[in-house]
Amino acid sequence: xxxxxxxxxxxxxxxxxxxxxxxxxxxxxxxxxxxxxxxxxxxxxxxxxxxxxxxxxxxxxxxxxxxxxxxxxxxxxxxxxxxxxxxxxxxxxxxxxxxxxxxxxxxxxxxxxxxxxxxxxxxxxxxxxxxxxxxxxxxxxxxxxxxxxxxxxxxxxxxxxxxxxxxxxxxxxxxxxxxxxxxxxxxxxxxxxxxxxxxxxxxxxxxxxxxxxxxxxxxxxxxxxxxxxxxxxxxxxxxxxxxxxxxxxxxxxxxxxxxxxxxxxxxxxxxxxxxxxxxxxxxxxxxxxxxxxxxxxxxxxx
Numbered sequence: 001x002x003x004x005x006x007x008x009x010x011x012x013x014x015x016x017x018x019x020x021x022x023x024x025x026x027x028x029x030x031x032x033x034x035x036x037x038x039x040x041x042x043x044x045x046x047x048x049x050x051x052x053x054x055x056x057x058x059x060x061x062x063x064x065x066x067x068x069x070x071x072x073x074x075x076x077x078x079x080x081x082x083x084x085x086x087x088x089x090x091x092x093x094x095x096x097x098x099x100x101x102x103x104x105x106x107x108x109x110x111x112x113x114x115x116x117x118x119x120x121x122x123x124x125x126x127x128x129x130x131x132x133x134x135x136x137x138x139x140x141x142x143x144x145x146x147x148x149x150x151x152x153x154x155x156x157x158x159x160x161x162x163x164x165x166x167x168x169x170x171x172x173x174x175x176x177x178x179x180x181x182x183x184x185x186x187x188x189x190x191x192x193x194x195x196x197x198x199x200x201x202x203x204x205x206x207x208x209x210x211x212x213x214x215x216x217x218x219x220x221x222x223x224x225x226x227x228x229x230x231x232x233x234x235x236x237x238x239x240x241x242x243x244x245x246x247x248x249x250x251x252x253x254x255x256x257x258x259x260x261x262x263x264x265x266x267x268x269x270x271x272x273x274x275x276x277x278x279x280x281x282x283x284x285x286x287x288x289x290x291x292x293x294x295x296x297x298x299x300x301x302x
Contacts, residue, residue, distance in 0.1 A: 005041045012044030016051045019280030024048035024271050025056035048271040048281035061252060061266045064290045069203040071290060073144055075210045075239055080140070084213045087144075090137040094212055097182050098205055099138055102131035103149065104158060104188035129162060134189055140209065142193040143202035149189035150200035159187055181208045207236045214239055240290070253292045263291055 002010070011022035025044030032038055045053035046060060064071075079085055085094070092099040106129065134149075142148040153160040185201040211233040237255045245253045257264040271281040 004039065005043075008041060008043045014051045021048075021281055024053075024281055025268055027056055027058055027060065027062075029058070046267075047269045048283055049269075056268060058295045059266060060268045061263050061291050062268050063270050064292050065270070068290045071240060071244060072203045072207045072210070072236070074244060075236070076140060076144060076206045078243060079210055079213050085140060085209070087141040088139045091139060091143075091209065092137075094209055095138075095205060097186055099134075101134070101186060101188050103134050103192065104129055104162060104190060105132055106130040129165070129188075131188060134192060136192045136194055138193045140206065143206040143209070146197055146199050146202055147195075148193050148200070148202045148205075149191040149196065149198060150185070150187070150202050150205070151190045151198045152200045153187070155199060156190060158190065162187060181205060210234075210239055211236055248296075250292065250296045252296060253290055255290055257291060260291075267291060 008026050008028070012024060012026060014021050014024075021044075023044065025042075025046060027042045029040045030038040040058075042055070042057050044056050045051065046056050047053035080087055090099075138148060143150075151159045153163045181201075181204045185204050187201075190196075190198055214234040215232060240253070240255075245251070252260070252263050254260045254263055257267070269283045271283055274280045274282050
């Protein structure tokens with residue numbers, strides 16, 4: 001029977017010809033409750049495109065992808081702990097852009113061609129969508145537990161169709177590397193908050209809430225209305241750095257790779273399975289997610 005390490009090595013093995021890899025690289029470590037290392041192993045490469053890519057090691061950095069949601073949840077719960085907001089407080093005053101969105105109720109694929117006209121009779125059909133107002137208050141608890149009614153386009157056909165019809169289908173419904181949550185995550189709800197479980201962008205909006213709850217106060221003596229003299233939102237990067245990464249000595253964690261070339265230089269590429277008969281792996285671009293130096297996390301557990 002193969003050992004655990006041999007199983008990992010087989011999953012990442014590739015000679016450059018037939019690509020049967022499960023993944024291109026794995027770094028793992030098991031640490032006992034007393035800090036004793038039970039297992040430590042690294043196998044594979046830092047990029048899926050070539051077997052001659054640099055070997056993966058614990059010194060590499062990794063995209064956390066949706067594991068970023070855990071860090072965002074900690075940030076949000078810190079805000080609750082500090083009395084900045086309650087788990088069941090309505091969010092209308094904090095996230096008005098989100099709370100103004102309706103619930104989408106129907107997407108009819110076969111409709112009268114809304115784009116067709118005398119000069120363009122062959123224009124593609126546009127789905128017809130119907131909406132209704134949301135009647136249940138939206139809360140932080142809903143955002144943190146995926147019960148808000150917000151959905152990822154890649155996982156929900158109606159939202160996927162809505163995005164394609166309204167903005168060219170730009171992305172899967174999650175923020176891009178710039179992290180513009182309001183722009184990229186303003187899509188209709190698919191059900192009332194609390195009436196179902198739907199994996200989606202609730203934690204992205206929770207991150208925006210953290211930024212706004214910790215915004216700087218207006219400058220002293222500032223006058224006028226609107227935003228004149230007002231403060232600025234604290235970025236989620238800055239909040240995590242001060243409240244999570246610095247206390248834990250996670251010095252190489254960041255959202256902003258462009259500002260951390262030292263972190264980017266050690267980054268392991270994210271991969272996905274190729275479509276079609278050829279199979280194999282290919283690199284995939286990541287959206288707004290934390291990049292983390294896993295060895296720093298291990299040190300905290302030892």
